[in-house]
Amino acid sequence: AAIEKGGYDHFMLKEIFEQPQTIHDSLRGRLDAPKGTLTLGGIREHMDLLKNAKRIIIVACGTSWHAGLVAEYMIEELCRIPVEVEYASEFRYRNPVIGQGDVIIAVSQSGETADTLVAIESAKQKGAIILGVCNVVGSSIARMSDAGAYTHAGPEIGVASTKAFTAQLTVLALIGLKVAMERGSISGQRFQHLLNEMDQVSKKVAIALKLNDHVKEIAEKYKDARDFLYLGRGYNFPVALEGALKLKEISYIHAEGYPAAEMKHGPIALVDENLPVVIVATKDSFYEKVVSNIQEIKARKGKVIAVVTEGDTTIPPMVDDVIVVPAADELVAPIISVIPLQLLAYHIGVSKGYDVDKPRNLAKSVTVE
Ligand code: G6P
Numbered sequence: 001a002a003i004e005k006g007g008y009d010h011f012m013l014k015e016i017f018e019q020p021q022t023i024h025d026s027l028r029g030r031l032d033a034p035k036g037t038l039t040l041g042g043i044r045e046h047m048d049l050l051k052n053a054k055r056i057i058i059v060a061c062g063t064s065w066h067a068g069l070v071a072e073y074m075i076e077e078l079c080r081i082p083v084e085v086e087y088a089s090e091f092r093y094r095n096p097v098i099g100q101g102d103v104i105i106a107v108s109q110s111g112e113t114a115d116t117l118v119a120i121e122s123a124k125q126k127g128a129i130i131l132g133v134c135n136v137v138g139s140s141i142a143r144m145s146d147a148g149a150y151t152h153a154g155p156e157i158g159v160a161s162t163k164a165f166t167a168q169l170t171v172l173a174l175i176g177l178k179v180a181m182e183r184g185s186i187s188g189q190r191f192q193h194l195l196n197e198m199d200q201v202s203k204k205v206a207i208a209l210k211l212n213d214h215v216k217e218i219a220e221k222y223k224d225a226r227d228f229l230y231l232g233r234g235y236n237f238p239v240a241l242e243g244a245l246k247l248k249e250i251s252y253i254h255a256e257g258y259p260a261a262e263m264k265h266g267p268i269a270l271v272d273e274n275l276p277v278v279i280v281a282t283k284d285s286f287y288e289k290v291v292s293n294i295q296e297i298k299a300r301k302g303k304v305i306a307v308v309t310e311g312d313t314t315i316p317p318m319v320d321d322v323i324v325v326p327a328a329d330e331l332v333a334p335i336i337s338v339i340p341l342q343l344l345a346y347h348i349g350v351s352k353g354y355d356v357d358k359p360r361n362l363a364k365s366v367t368v369e
Helices: 011-017 019-027 041-051 062-079 088-093 114-125 140-144 163-183 188-209 212-222 234-251 260-265 287-299 333-351
Strands: 055-060 083-087 102-108 129-134 227-232 254-259 276-280 303-309 321-325
Touching (some): 011 019, 011 333, 019 188, 041 129, 055 062, 055 114, 062 102, 062 163, 083 088, 088 114, 102 140, 114 129, 114 140, 129 140, 129 163, 163 333, 188 321, 188 333, 212 321, 212 333, 276 287, 321 333
Parallel strands (some): 102 129, 227 276, 303 321
């Protein structure tokens, strides 16, 4: 087993560190940034349906649902097609309105999650076309789909999903870019810029992984907290949800993810000197707003751990702990900003003595509804 873990203490840490490679694998044969081309063989035949979609509905569970939320922001911005993101279990049981011209994107690492499988089965019967974004080749959801793109992250053993998530974000970004290009909803210049950004992302993830020792120190400092709050806005809002989920899954600490601006409608009541607040505050269109959110938390003596962009001189003096990540376009930033949150959950779980690869009560793949 030690050999399988490639020298790492746990599969989860190995998989976190594999991400520069797995992202590269997700892009291989698809993205050629210098040539300005993007090829997605698995959706080519369905491109007419896709680019003319009246609506896109993303169905998923767990971490894959968080990837879907990021994709909602990406696809609406790039393609100007309305997108809804649904928990597969809810979507399935409420007799949703679906018809011709609707495209369903099912996102699933295992491709075997029963709720997601059943949801696409019924949507298919109602005439929707199904696109699968799965990691496991030949899995049930992949086979049930009309078209799709594999994430190619390789086998994920740790129950808490890490490399599959960043691979999903990568592939969903490629799908958004491809459809936008075909629809003509993106300028040639922005398209090329984002191809270049995608091309750089695995290198930036490798840089973010160098934060490991620093994040471990932060983990030691806060591991005894009873609750955590995770905040982010825009593209980083789902990253906050994912950071909170990772912490819950493997450290058994209660954690809540929230859109930063929504904090004032509830969670702010919880803020005191005992509450660590992880806030994803990278430089993007919401940056100034997030700075005000940090001030609101500090005014109530909350402990702030901020994920910021390199070169930021405003936030560091305001907060308790700083995690600096490379700059990136906001559309690809989640792939980078989630890395320190994965590491934080990992180190807190390990420091509390838990088996992070096999957290209690959880399964890698949930094949019951
Ligand atoms: C389980 C796993 C999660 C995963 C979710 C969805 O709850 O523990 O890590 O995100 O299922 O799984 P899927 O294979 O459909 O992505």
